Amino acid sequence: MMHPKKERTFVAVKPDGIQRGLVGEVIGRFEKVGLKLVAMKMLVVDDAHIEKHYTLDPEWRKVTGEKTIASYKAKGLTPPTEDPFVVTEALLQTLKKYMTSGPVIAMVWEGAHAAKIVKKITGGTEPLTSDVGTIRGDYVLDSYTMSDTDKRAVRNIVHCSGSLQEAEMEINHWFTSEEVINYRLVQEEILYDVNLDGILE
Numbered sequence: 276m277m278h279p280k281k282e283r284t285f286v287a288v289k290p291d292g293i294q295r296g297l298v299g300e301v302i303g304r305f306e307k308v309g310l311k312l313v314a315m316k317m318l319v320v321d322d323a324h325i326e327k328h329y330t331l332d333p334e335w336r337k338v339t340g341e342k343t344i345a346s347y348k349a350k351g352l353t354p355p356t357e358d359p360f361v362v363t364e365a366l367l368q369t370l371k372k373y374m375t376s377g378p379v380i381a382m383v384w385e386g387a388h389a390a391k392i393v394k395k396i397t398g399g400t401e402p403l404t405s406d407v408g409t410i411r412g413d414y415v416l417d418s419y420t421m422s423d424t425d426k427r428a429v430r431n432i433v434h435c436s437g438s439l440q441e442a443e444m445e446i447n448h449w450f451t452s453e454e455v456i457n458y459r460l461v462q463e464e465i466l467y468d469v470n471l472d473g474i475l476e
């Protein structure tokens with residue numbers, strides 16, 4: 276089994292994150308928790324890249340469609356349709372428009388439990404209900420009510436992989452293997468070294 280400190284996860288600062296001047300803040304939060312930045316680039320992507328990104332998991336259309344329908348019902352609202360695939364097709368159109376509207380910053384972060392830690396710091400998908408202290412909870416005020424009313428994607432500053440399996444697919448989708456750098460960070464000694472020798476003189 277791979278050591279948990281070797282985990283890697285994918286993060287993207289979305290176009291609104293860049294426009295809001297939050298690139299440094301997002302990077303800073305992942306740096307401060309102890310994660311290592313192992314790949315980063317700014318790029319403008321096209322519709323096909325975004326469609327592929329969201330459908331890397333063949334179950335995404337079904338699962339996200341069902342989740343969205345359930346969230347309408349939980350709020351006492353009638354979903355626009357009962358077909359999860361129709362729901363996600365519409366969602367995909369808005370996501371393409373959002374994610375191709377300006378540059379994004381793609382990154383790979385490495386470290387202990389990287390996928391879970393990054394997901395925790397990023398916060399829940401809908402900023403209205405994301406926990407205080409998370410990036411989405413602290414820096415933006417959007418909601419599904421707002422995005423549905425205006426027929427657009429919810430603006431939530433960052434994307435992060437939902438799981439380790441998702442991370443692997445997303446890293447391969449956004450980066451070549453040469454773009455992900457293997458290197459040592461001095462702080463790894465204090466985070467992971469078993470004996471902590473070599474500190475005292």
Ligand code: GDP
Pocket residue numbers: 339342343344346366370399400419422423428429434435437
């Ligand atoms: P994420 O990984 O936290 O971004 O969330 P998901 O993978 O579950 O969903 C991907 C994207 O679909 C989100 O960023 C939202 O734009 C959109 N989305 C997911 N669930 C809902 C929902 O219940 N309502 C609406 N309007 N959009 C949703």
Ligand code: MG
Pocket residue numbers: 435436437
């Ligand atoms: Mg997701």
